[in-house]
Amino acid sequence: MIGFGLPNGRPLLTHRKLPEAAMGPPYFYYENVALAPRGVWDTISRFLYDIEPEFVDSKFFCAAARKRGYIHNLPIHNRFPLLPLPPRTIFEAFPMTKKWWPSWDTRTHLNCLQTCTASAKLTERIRSALADSDDPPSHNTRQFVINECRKWNLVWVGLHKVAPLEPDEIEMLLGFPRNHTRGGGSSRTERYKSLGNSFQVDTVAYHLSVLKDMFPNGITMLSLFSGIGGAEVALHRLGIHLKAVVSVEISEVNRNIVRSWWEQTNQTGTLIDIADVQQLNGDKLEQLIHTFGGFDLVVGGSPCNNLSGSNRVSRDGLEGKHSALFYDYFRILDLVKNIMGKES
DNA sequence: TTCACTATGATTAGCCCG
DNA sequence: CGGGCTAATCATAGTGAA
Incomplete structure (x- = not known):
């Protein structure tokens, strides 16, 4: 499970042909658990413009496994890893x-x-x-x-x-700064939960690294289901300036964590946080796109609760109560594509 | 009300092997 | 090709203390 290639190996693939409908702008990056019930990734792929998922296990990037699927329309040549390389055993x-x-x-x-x-x-x-x-x-x-x-x-x-x-050991393994989830009203239980739901930063950064040369002046990002800000941290550690981030996250504790990180890292851009993806309708998106001049990147890992094998109670698939929010990721991404296509 | 703590299988995919 | 095996898995719900 190495995706299109790893930092120190020969790439399996350096170029790929994307369907016309998948092309940006904006670039987008979607993530979820690789070991979802049968048919789930077929459905996700069909909605996301028939792009083939990239399945990667983060054990090739850090000392812990994390089998995830990523669907994105980013270029895949000239990727580079975050430095310093994290411990890998x-x-x-x-x-x-x-x-x-x-x-x-x-x-x-x-x-x-x-x-x-x-x-x-x-x-x-x-x-x-x-x-x-x-x-x-x-x-x-x-x-x-x-x-x-x-x-x-x-x-x-x-x-x-x-x-x-x-919790601080897990923060390290996932590529976050120490104490990233500490304080700010986050209990120990909540820290474990937020971290368990997060991106592995080095893995995501490797995929997003191609943006650095393409956007030397920084990017404007729409971040859905932001959690503790894995994508934001990845871009920051890549040295990509964040001109503006619109972050959508239901958990108040997680929003506080991202807001706190934003302050700790002396960001000069704008951070807007929104609690509920349902608030992002066409009008709201038009307003945001008008304000920021469009989004360069739309990132999101939608809830895996009903897909994960660890769920004994409600592994209901993509139509489950939480995991069905995938359809909001698609809805919002498609709206952004349409609005930006109209204005250009 | 919040928080820490605990018990609770099934569904996959990838093997090998006949 | 299929049966048997190994192995992994962004969790939920209940209880009780504080």
Whole structure:
């Protein structure tokens, strides 16, 4: 799952032919979970002008897996990665764990960072099982421990002692500045949730890097379902000036996080935040496009709640309560294309 | 009311192998 | 080609303490 190519490998593809209807302006970038129920990506692709999705696992960019599909109309040649390159193995990311890491735990990468973490009961069950067993432990004990460690992304922090990642460790893995989600009224639970729902910044930045030469004076972006601002952080770290960002995000805590980051990084552009995508109708978009002279980029990862395999309760597909917001991404993107096409 | 904590499988895709 | 196996997975809902 390497998409059209990785930073240090030979590209599988350097050019592609996009359908006429897919061409910009604006450029757009859509994201969601790769392992969605059958047929979901076919539907998404059909709405987004029949562009073939680019499936990438972020384990090639950082120390944690993140299998995602991206549909975009960006050029794909001359991409470049963010520097410095982030740690790409568990030991590089968390050197202190090496001391306690059993040889029979052969993981080099973590699994997908999700919204919930393991219970204290589980880590205690693991400690107890290992303390009561031989050295090395029996096959059954090892199997139990390894399975739980993989399922819950546990790391070794002591003798027989595993623990879930801390929020600041997840921020690092995902490419955000330390304490990005800390403060601003965000509880620990909310931090895990917001981070679990986020982009992996290095992966997204690699795809967006082609914009740097194309927009030397900066870009104006419409950011839908912004979350904690993964796309904004990616562009900023690429050194692309943000002239204006219209950010749409339902969570007040997340809006605060992005607003706070905007202040921390001394942005000179304009940040407008909107709570609900439903507020973005034709009139509102015409007004915004008139104000900013159009959007260069429309970014969005629509809710995956009803697509994710972790959802035992309501994995209802693209028509599910939350994931159906994909259709608002399409609606808004298509409106922007039409309005901008009319004015040019 | 908020927050921390806990338990709760099914659906895929990719293998190998007959 | 299909059955059996391994493996991964941006979560929801309930409870109880503060």
